Amino acid sequence: MTSYQKLNTSVPPEAGDEAADEKPLCHQKLSAWWLGGGLLMVAALLSGVTVWVLGQIWWSQHKVFPLPKCASIPENLRFDCYPERGTVVTRELCEKRGCCFVETDRPIGRARGVPWCFYPPDFPSYSLGSMNETQMGMVGLLTRQTKTYYPSDIEKLQLSVEFETDTRVHVKIIDATSPRYEVPLDVPRVAKRAENPVYTVEFSKDPFGLIVKRRTSGVVLINTTVAPLFFADQFLQISTLLPSTFLYGLGEHRSNFLHSLEWTTLTFWARDVPPMESCNLYGVHPFYLVMENGGDAHGVFLLNSNAMEVALQPAPALTWRTIGGILDFYIFLGPDPNLVVQQYQQVIGFPAMPPFWGLGFHLCRWGYGTSNETWEIIKAMRNYQIPQDVQWNDIDYMDGYRDFTVDPQKFGTLPQMVEDLHKHGQHYVMILDPGISSTHPPGSYWPYDEGLKRGIFINTTQGKLLIGKVWPGLTAFPDFSNPNTHQWWLENLNRFHALVPFDGVWIDMNEPSNFMDGSQEGCSQGELDSPPYVPAVMGGFLPAKTICTSARQSTSVHYNLHSLYGLMEAKATASALIKIRGKRPFIISRSTFPSQGKYSGHWLGDNRSEWKDMIWSIPGLLSFSLFGVPLIGADICGFSGSTSEELCIRWMQLGAFYPFTRNHNTQIEKAQDPIAFSPAARTAMKEVLETRYALLPFLYSLFHRAHLQGDTVARPLFFEFPKDVATYSIDKQFLWGRGLLVTPVLDPGMDSVIGYFPRGIWYDYYTGSSVNSSGESLKMAAPLDHINVHLREGTILPTQKPASSTSVSRRNPLRLIAALSQNANAWGDLFWDDGESLDTFEKGDYSYLVFNVTQNTFISTVLHSNVEASYIMVEALTVYGVRDEPKRVTVNGKEAPFSYLKNQVLSVNNLQLNLSHGFSIRWM
Known part of the structure; x- marks a missing residue:
């Protein structure tokens, strides 16, 4: 049911109670209140009309709001009426907007804290007319009550609310008279209205507000009545209360996984900048997830591509501000956090299934110098039998940094190197930047000449070719919104592939990055390049280090x-x-947007070889898991600066558990590939990579579930333990799927690490030794050659004998590890195919197996089979947590040898069972 009712938009009772406790004062404004407010109080007491009129005249002349109206609003519920940066907010400026001005002892500026200028409860906004039923929900008209202080504000808006599924509501606010830009995201259409929604939607009519509640608990998920709605041509703003302070998502930013709501502003505008705090970075993901009190979760997605910012405050509340497009919200009700992310991906699209080799170890450097030098590194890795699947090259392979070229002197043997990689079952990825060099004699550079002929480059407002500057010098920028550009891009890649048969592509600098602001000729002085309001972007204006926004x-x-x-x-x-x-x-891309996972993975950009950068990689990893980009990692050992041996060992250990794992560094600095270090360090790196390769069948199956239904691969602990509030702020540990816990060492000079273990039994992955946790932090030994990895009770892992590449390891025998629950049960699965063909699941060309342990019996059930599984043998089963030593073990009813250790580990080896056939192993 959807109710229509007038809601009280004043400060909620609980906020009012807080105000009563704090009793905030106006400081210097107190005497003014007694002069003006006192007059009104006397008028009320004496019922004297004359005095009342005098008081009103005083108020109109001095434009000071009475204390009960402004200062009674608690500080945490003060929504900023003057968010412009670079302006000292004065009483005059504030009250000219019709807002409250109350000075606090907080500093103003970028990290301003409590705003001095904020909206009063009766600030004019839009009013909602009658709502009419539609096939999918309802539609209504919003009318602006009075002109606002942002130019070109829109008088008539259309509000539509669609009940798309039982757990998803779609709220859209658009200009009622003129079309505006909408992001062309290919969202699957919903044909039928939800029959049993788990939410209710209510409206405040005057001023307009929207409230979305969870039906069962009554928890308010969205409440926009707390601040006015703005909808001008280049300034859109809407605020909402949050049901808790546990907020995640809103990327791409370098921050803790759990956001701080202490007056934090997050800006969204793709920007080429080495990752740093409080800055808009490479990608834009306006999606957040909130953990509610009690363990339920919900998510909100604003489908808008314009420059925007989100202001967070400790009410808890947030404010969306964007400078174009429309307000197009999707609200996901979960209630499980895993389901929230799945529901989000039902809108933006599920991620692509990566090739199996893409999950192996990748090695790259800007600064190899030559293809022969690159080749020598590859051969040395093979010589030390260190697993490696993919070799990359940065821009130094190009001739003059021009796309689709090879330096004939330094990289003349690149085709032969790639051929050698392929002979060894390895793969090659090279970098491409979007900027196409524009300074050549006509007919000498096909990508530019042909692009110019086909008109596929971005133009200025005057219709001339926009020229910027990137690595090759002056460049033009392909317009990928043009379908003709896709054909031109294909032809360029195809021509280059005939020369260098690459296997994947690294697309970099695609914010797009520009070494000058705007263009060679500058930008227009119009409102597209200099809008009335500019979110807090780095550089202070939109074309900073990118192309003109008027292009x-x-x-x-x-x-x-x-x-x-x-x-x-x-x-x-x-x-x-x-x-x-x-x-x-x-494909690995630097700049990303919702639905990116359908086409590429992402790495976290040009980090540094510092311990803090390694630490920051984990919240980055977890955030992109929320954004539907599971193929995610950071440059292992750091990109810029020189690593230490200790840092690189620890980072290789952590990086071995990134879903996408690549060691990459810059030119001039010390080499940081595994063979560059001491024998002990090299051995430690090799061993952790072998651990990763052993786990690839499990990791690959997780990616299948991500592709099929939007599961996360790298997963925050609270996704599995949503009732355990202690997990909500953890971003120095993470899970693979539901059952593999990774606890890296993140500080120098340590031989131990403290990790949190949610309630239950956890088994050491390597030994099977167990700890029964009540939900506690435990200190563990962590010598320099060791990373702590634990199995959650009830988990079955398919693992495989590692090798120097996945082309070899994926043919090796399997070893199954079962970690028994307290009830002696366990479950796991395995997805298996040829590792690289298109749409194998969709075409039915795959194998899928389910593993179960119940009543001392391990059962492998083949639910779907193809020829690939018939090549694989199951060599061993290891069971953790077998409390009583078995007297006998049978395999498919026949007695078999086994071993049992005092730490309650049962091992059955030399099984030689074909994966494509079901089997059972029983211990008694």
Whole structure:
């Protein structure tokens, strides 16, 4: 049911109670209150009309709000009426907007804290007319009550609310008279209205507000009545209360996984900048997840690509501000956090299934110098039998840093190197930047000449070619919103593939990055390049280190498309690779946007070889898991600066558990590939990579579940333990799936580490030794050659004998590990295919097995089978947590030898069971 009712938009009772406790004062404004407010109080007491009128005249002349109206609003519920940066907010400026001005002892500026200028409860907004039923929900008209202080505010808005599923409601606010830019996201259409929604939607009519509640508990998830709605041509704002302070998502930013609500502003505008705190970074993901009190979760997604910011405050509440497009919200009710992310991906699309080799170890450097030097590193890795699946090259392979070229002197043997990689079952990935060099004699550089002929480059407002500057010098920028550009991109990749048969593509610098602000000729002085309001972007203006936002593209101006650039390039690249190779594409992109996971993975950018950068990688990893980009990692050992041996060992241990694992560093600095270190360090790195390779069948199965239904791969602990509040702030540990806990060492000079273990039995992955936790932090030994990894009770892992590459290891025998629960049960599964063909699940060309342990019996059940599984043998079963030593073990009813250790570990070896056939192993 959806109710229509007028809601009280004044301060909620609980906020009022808080105000009574704090009793905030106006400080210097107290005497003014007695002069003005006192007059009103006398008027009320004496019922004297004359005095009342005098008081009103005084108020109108002095424009000071009475204390009960403004100062009674608790500080944490003060919504900023003057968010502009670089302006000292004075009483005059504030009250000109019709807002409250109350000075606090907090500093003003970028980290301003409590705002001095904030909205009064009766600030004019929009009023809601009658709502009419539609097939999917309801629609109504919003009318602006009075003109606002932002130019070109829109008088008539259309509100639509669609009940798309029982756990998803879609709220859209648009201009009722003129179309505005909308992100062309391919959202699957819903044909039928939800029959049993778990939410209710209520409205405040005057001023307009929206409230979304969870039906069962009555918890308010969205409440926009706390601050006015703005909808001007280049300034849209809406605020909401939050049901708790446990807020996640809202990327891409370098911050703790759990956001601080202490007056924090997060900005969204794709930007080329080495990762740093309090800054808009490479990608834009306006999606958040909230853990409610009690363990339920919900999520909210604003589908908008314009520059925006989200202001967080400790009410708890947040404010969305964007400078274009529409307000297009999806609200996901979960209630489990895993389900929230799945529901989000039902809108943006599930991630692509990566090739199996893409989960192996990747090695890259800007600064190899030559293809022969690169080749020598590859050979040395083989010589030390260190697992490696993929070799990369940075821009130094190019001739003059120009795309689709090879330096004939330094990298003349690159084709032979790639051929050698392929002979050894390894793969090659090279970098491409979107900027196309524009300074050549006509006819000498096909990508530019052909692009110019086809008109696929971005233009200025005057219709001329926009020229910026990137690595090759002056450059033009392909317009990936133009379908003709996709064909041109395909042809370029195809021509280059004939020379260098690469297997994957690394698309970098695609914010797009520009070494000058705007263009060679500057930018227009119009409102697209200099809008009335600029979110807190780095540089202070939108074209900083990118192209002019007034630039013309095929489908719109760059003002609307900027943060979509990396997504559109990834889409074009994925399509091209499929046509060229006929296999699953492997793409890693720097700039990202919602639905990116359908086309590429992501790495966390140009980090540094510092301990803090390693620490920051984990919240980055977990955030992109929320965003539907499971193929995620950071540059292991750091990109810039020189690593120490200790840092690189610890980072290789952590990086071995990134879903995407690549060691990458810059030129000039010390080498940091595994062979560059001492024998002891090299051995430690080799061993942890072998641990990863052993776990690849499990990891690959997790990616299948991500592709199939939007499960996370790297997972925060609270996703599995939503009732355990202690897990809500943990971002120095993480899970693979539901059952593998990783606790890395993140500080120098340590030989131990403290990790939190939620309630239950946890088994050491390597030994099977167990700890029965009541939900506590435990100190564990962690010598330099060891990373702590634990299995959650009830988990079955498919593992495989590791090798130097996945082309070898994926043919090796399997070893199954079962970690028994307190009830002696366990469950696991395995997805298996040829590792690279397109759409194997969709075509039915795969194997899927389910493993169970009940009543001292391990059972493998084949639910779907293809020829790939018939090549694999199950060599061993190890069971952790077998409390009583067995007297005998049978395999498919026949007695078999076994071993049993005092730490309650049962092992059955030399099984030689074909994976494609079901089997049972019983101990008695």
